[in-house]
Amino acid sequence: MDEDIVQLARLVGRELADAMESKARVLEAKDTLAAKIVRMEDEIQDLTKRAEAALEADDEAAARAFLEKKYPLQQSLETDMSKLKDALRRVTTVEANVKKLEDQALKVSSLLERARNATGAERTALKAEASAFSVKDPLLDRFDL
Numbered sequence: 296m297d298e299d300i301v302q303l304a305r306l307v308g309r310e311l312a313d314a315m316e317s318k319a320r321v322l323e324a325k326d327t328l329a330a331k332i333v334r335m336e337d338e339i340q341d342l343t344k345r346a347e348a349a350l351e352a353d354d355e356a357a358a359r360a361f362l363e364k365k366y367p368l369q370q371s372l373e374t375d376m377s378k379l380k381d382a383l384r385r386v387t388t389v390e391a392n393v394k395k396l397e398d399q400a401l402k403v404s405s406l407l408e409r410a411r412n413a414t415g416a417e418r419t420a421l422k423a424e425a426s427a428f429s430v431k432d433p434l435l436d437r438f439d440l
Contacts, residue, residue: 300403300410307403311396318389325382328375335372339365 346361409417 297410300406304403304407307396307400311393311400314389314393314396318386318393321382321385321389325379325386328379328382332372332375332379335368335375339368339372342368 342361342365346358346365349355349358349361413420
């Protein structure tokens with residue numbers, strides 16, 4: 296089997312493994328942020344209930360204290376909700392990139408299988424096909440690198 300095709304298979308395998316690791320990191324970051332948002336929402340709801348209870352008990356100072364704790368949490372929640380939207384966009388992008396690399400891996404696998412059974416002129420054609428094959432991280436397509 297031609298060394299170029301084997302090298303191509305190794306390269307695609309490495310690129311796909313790297314993309315899968317990136318996907319796992321992006322998903323973990325998104326999940327961590329989503330869990331933080333849920334905790335903040337629960338805390339904001341709790342502070343609201345406590346402020347309402349304090350007002351019902353005619354304890355304006357306590358109600359004010361609860362509301363003063365609530366305000367910065369609401370600001371953080373808004374910021375984190377924006378970050379979550381960005382994280383979801385990154386997840387979509389990285390999943391699309393992984394899919395592209397998986398498709399490339401399938402093509403290279405087919406190329407390897409055909410190369411295994413090829414003879415003479417077929418090997419030359421497969422070598423040319425392998426040389427024309429471009430393994431490039433789909434994220435890099437956004438840049439002129």
